[in-house]
Amino acid sequence: ERNILMEDAYPRLKDFSRTLGLEFQVVDMRWGVREEAQDDHMTSSLCVKEITKCVRSSAGPSFVALLGQKYGYRPFPAQIPSEEFQVIRQMLIDNQTDVTILDTWYREDCNQFPCGYRLQAISSILPNY
Structure with missing residues (x-):
């Protein structure tokens, strides 16, 4: 699913955004989380900080969540x-x-x-x- 988004959907969204004079950027919350952050239970707080950063820097919609029916990681509270x-x-x-x-x-x-x-x-x- 991620590969299809990267290869097909995101380039189309980038092109469409350019026609509106906007820039489309992808931030995937599950790619690039370092092992040190996982070890110290910081994954959730890092994701929340990234969402906040997206909200601050966005001129329009700042966050889109794509959710599936898969049960995923459910962290204990840090x-x-x-x-x-x-x-x-x-x-x-x-x-x-x-x-x-x-x-x-x-x-x-x-x-x-x-x-x-x-x-x-x-x-x-x-x-x-």
Whole structure:
């Protein structure tokens, strides 16, 4: 699908945009995300920053989402406010669910305000990632 867009649809959109005195640019949110960003759970925030950049620089429609029926990557939140984390944790305990994995992957971070829990880098838990 991406190849067809790159080979056929995007060139046509570029040509059409030029007739209107506009420039068409493609930003694919899933191409070019570096491993360091994935390791530190920054993919979603990088995509949001790119959308914001598109909105700022656009003279017209700034963002088009092409969605399919494929289930994709669903990231865990990189940060959870302390109060919310404690509620989640207590609900798991009340349901007799082991919280070891939760406690391993999320660590309290009071270097932010308000304090919250931060998802640890993948390589800090799985060194060979």
